[in-house]
Amino acid sequence: MELYGTSRILENGELAIGEIPVSKLAKTYGTPLYVYDELFIREQMRAYQRPFQHAHLPYRIAYACKAFCTIGICQIAKSEGMWLDVVSEGELYTALQAGFNPNHICMNGNNKSERELRYAVHAGVGLIIVDNFYEIELLAAILREQRRSLDILLRVAPGVEAHTHEFISTGQQDSKFGFDLKSGQIEMAVRRVKEHEELHLVGLHSHIGSQIFDVEGFRLAAHRLAEQYAFLTSNYQLELSVLNLGGGLGVRYTEEDTPTPIERLTAELIHVTQDAFSSFGIPFPLLMLEPGRSIVAQAGTTLYEVGSRKEIPSVRTYVAVDGGMTDNPRLALYGAKYEAAIATRMHEKPTEKVSIAGKCCESGDMLVWDAQLPEAKAGDLLAISCTGAYNYSMASNYNRIPRPAAVLVKEGFARLLVARESVEDMCRLDCILDE
Ligand SMILES: Cc1ncc(COP(=O)(O)O)c(C=O)c1O
Numbered sequence: 001m002e003l004y005g006t007s008r009i010l011e012n013g014e015l016a017i018g019e020i021p022v023s024k025l026a027k028t029y030g031t032p033l034y035v036y037d038e039l040f041i042r043e044q045m046r047a048y049q050r051p052f053q054h055a056h057l058p059y060r061i062a063y064a065c066k067a068f069c070t071i072g073i074c075q076i077a078k079s080e081g082m083w084l085d086v087v088s089e090g091e092l093y094t095a096l097q098a099g100f101n102p103n104h105i106c107m108n109g110n111n112k113s114e115r116e117l118r119y120a121v122h123a124g125v126g127l128i129i130v131d132n133f134y135e136i137e138l139l140a141a142i143l144r145e146q147r148r149s150l151d152i153l154l155r156v157a158p159g160v161e162a163h164t165h166e167f168i169s170t171g172q173q174d175s176k177f178g179f180d181l182k183s184g185q186i187e188m189a190v191r192r193v194k195e196h197e198e199l200h201l202v203g204l205h206s207h208i209g210s211q212i213f214d215v216e217g218f219r220l221a222a223h224r225l226a227e228q229y230a231f232l233t234s235n236y237q238l239e240l241s242v243l244n245l246g247g248g249l250g251v252r253y254t255e256e257d258t259p260t261p262i263e264r265l266t267a268e269l270i271h272v273t274q275d276a277f278s279s280f281g282i283p284f285p286l287l288m289l290e291p292g293r294s295i296v297a298q299a300g301t302t303l304y305e306v307g308s309r310k311e312i313p314s315v316r317t318y319v320a321v322d323g324g325m326t327d328n329p330r331l332a333l334y335g336a337k338y339e340a341a342i343a344t345r346m347h348e349k350p351t352e353k354v355s356i357a358g359k360c361c362e363s364g365d366m367l368v369w370d371a372q373l374p375e376a377k378a379g380d381l382l383a384i385s386c387t388g389a390y391n392y393s394m395a396s397n398y399n400r401i402p403r404p405a406a407v408l409v410k411e412g413f414a415r416l417l418v419a420r421e422s423v424e425d426m427c428r429l430d431c432i433l434d435e
């Protein structure tokens with residue numbers, strides 16, 4: 001298993017994260033447990049900002065908190081000078097509970113409800129990324145009623161195929177997100193926006209997908225957006241100043257993944273934007289990015305306790321742990337691959353090939369197929385790395401399994417980000433029928 005951030009192997013062969021042996025974390029907080037490496041998260045947030053700071057260029061890096069959204073993580077983003085990208089009332093509420101400056105929050109989403117838009121306007125979010133014609137009218141009506149105005153971007157589906165899993169590819173023409181570039185919907189949207197003085201169109205947005213390893217898709221998107229930008233500026237007397245290239249930078253789940261490091265990709269994004277904008281003779285915009293996965297994925301490790309084993313002669317050995325698709329649905333959803341290790345015997349050589357199963361009543365409830373491990377015995381602590389993004393945030397209570405706790409570790413200290421759910425928590429909203 002590859003080690004990230006402050007993860008290291010102690011002399012006794014045990015994995016430590018944030019200078020804390022994982023067995024101590026498991027004993028204190030129980031398993032399954034998400035462990036988050038605070039220094040690593042902060043470093044990822046800084047890596048996105050450094051190239052802009054070195055080049056003295058205007059920027060906004062908005063952490064897309066759909067990847068992992070708790071009050072504590074929003075507090076970290078705030079302290080690192082990030083913006084926050086939210087997509088729902090729940091995410092916005094969480095951000096506000098963290099004391100996030102609403103003016104540094106932007107809102108995305110392809111079907112923001114009236115209630116969500118009202119909440120966002122009332123809270124005073126700094127920017128809304130408008131996705132469709134329905135939203136233009138809805139947002140304008142809400143703003144008019146409240147005698148407010150707001151900066152907006154228009155989300156463009158730029159017709160770019162990101163080379164990633166089709167379920168997480170969003171920039172292609174056939175997508176539910178954004179205005180279709182090819183059929184001229186952007187121009188129609190601009191005309192509609194101009195009918196509403198409450199809407200201040202300040203730029204364009206695209207998000208081409210997720211788990212992307214290089215700059216090529218972004219280059220094409222930047223070029224197409226710059227072309228629109230130039231066209232709209234000169235034909236519609238607009239003063240555009242923002243270009244948002246979304247998120248999407250990939251991470252290393254296994255050795256098959258070869259993402260460009262954050263700082264290099266950001267520098268490349270600056271270059272492709274500079275190239276695109278100068279080729280259309282327009283000044284460099286305020287460049288905005290919305291990374292989610294690359295901020296938190298590698299900073300997260302999930303700890304499980306090994307339970308039952310099933311050996312099917314000449315077929316396969318299943319090793320089951322006390323979690324599964326309820327805390328990490330990504331294999332079931334995307335066929336995602338992960339690396340695993342017996343966390344207290346990291347020095348031991350692998351002696352067997354086993355498949356790591358969860359405890360749900362579902363054959364697809366798997367965490368890793370064909371992991372090479374030292375013999376995995378009941379009671380062993382098993383670690384799966386790179387589980388910080390889209391794990392807790394997509395966790396469920398299937399089989400009425402409580403969501404695990406998440407703990408933040410740094411320099412020998414651990415703080416809870418989210419407490420473990422209890423069975424009482426799961427029944428809290430149930431209604432008892434009259435007999
Ligand atoms: C609009 C938007 N911005 C940002 C993100 C974050 O993407 P990622 O986690 O791949 O960086 C997403 C999710 O893919 C998104 O839909």
Ligand SMILES: N[C@@H](CCCC[NH3+])C(=O)O
Nearest residue numbers: 066168210330389390394
């Ligand atoms: N949830 C997905 C990514 C979706 C990105 C959000 N638009 C994943 O785990 O990979």
